[in-house]
Amino acid sequence: METRAHHVLIGAFTIGVFLLALGFVLWMSKSSVDQRFNDYEIVFTEAVTGLSVGGLVQYNGIKVGEVSALKLAPDDPRKVIARVRLDAAAPVRQDTRAKLGLQGVTGLAFIQLSGGAPESPPLLPTPEHPVPLIPSDESALSKLLASGTDVVTSINDVLLRVNQVLSDENIRRVGATLQHVDELSGALAGQRQDVATTLNQLAAATGELKHTLNTLGSIANSADTLLREDARTMLQTMQKTLASVDKLAASTGALVDSNRGAINQFASQDLRQVGPAIIELRETLRSLRQVSDKFGASDSLLLGRDQPKEFQPK
Incomplete structure (x- = not known):
């Protein structure tokens, strides 16, 4: 009986030591795991369709962690809070941004981190946010889903228009047009x-x-050249004439200026005698004209022209 009790005590002691050792190992492993990863929270203001726990988290296309939890925001159910566990070496900084992405054609969503300038400080826990908060941007997936209704409506309109274009009447018209084209091709052949x-x-x-146009072009060029030369010669002649007239006007002006006194005296005194002199000159010319007429009439007698013939009896 005592021997059996000793075996029970020994077995219980052994099991207890084993459990303690196992717990210590698990605690150490958990501590090492916690030291290798950091937790962050991302608040999305859009639907996270296709994203699930265990989903991929990438930083500029490189896997740095996974999604550990998803829940709705307690104060606003329109927001989704995603807790992610990232590698401690991931360069998460205060200007790091998050958005949703799609993995190829599978439809599964993942979280894509970007940004993180070298001069930006690291994102660390604060009293307000014990778990650091990474801001999010609206993703192309959200825009696509939001515009899905408009896209479907546009596709329906396009299909309706295609049906109208491919109506039986239009098909018959296209067939008739092709037949006419075939007949025309045959006639041309x-x-x-x-x-x-x-x-x-x-x-x-x-x-x-083309030859005629070239000839006309040559004629036009020749005429243009001739006109330019003649016009240049004419302009030069006109310039010389104007220069001569200008010189003559200048000389006349100088002559008038130099003889202005004599001209004024002539205009005041001698011009008064010009009138009677001109009247006498007219009378003299009239007398000379009468004498000339008489002389012309007797010219034939003086010169022996048109003398009367003597009568000679037969």
Whole structure:
């Protein structure tokens, strides 16, 4: 009986030591795990469709942790709080931002961290936030889901328009158009020689027109050159004439200025005698004209022209 009691005590003692050792090992392992990771919280103001516990957390495309918990914000159910456990070596800083992303075509969501300038200080716990809070940005996934209704509506409108375009009447019209095109192609194929002749004539006419245009261009250039030269010569002549007139006007002005006294005396005294002199000159000219007329009438007698013929009896 006593022997059996000793065996029970020994077995209980052994089991207790084993449990203590196991607990110590688990505690040490947990401490080492906690020292290698840091917890952060991310508040999303959008639906986190496709994100679940254990989801991937990346920093600029590199895995740095996973999602450890998801819950709604107690003060605002429109917000979602995601607790993430990140590698202690991850460079999480105060300007680090988080947003949702999609993993390929699987539809699973993950958290993408970005930012973290070298000069920005590390993100550490504070009395207000014992678990550091990483700000979030609206993701392209959220924008896509928010505009999903508009996209579906637009697709429906496009399908309706496609159905209208592909109606039976339009299909018949397209078939008739294709038939007309086929008939036209056949007619052109039958008149291939005439078409070739017409094209050759058109090419020849085009060449002649080009030659004519070149000739007209040469004529225009020659006329332009001639007009420019004649105009230049005319302008030079006009300039010389104007210069001569200018000199003559200047000389006349100087002459008038130098003889102004004599001109004034002539205008005041001698011009009064010009009138009677002109009247006498007119009378003299009239007398000379009468004498000339008489002299012309007797010119034939003096010169022996138109003398009367003597009568000679037969």
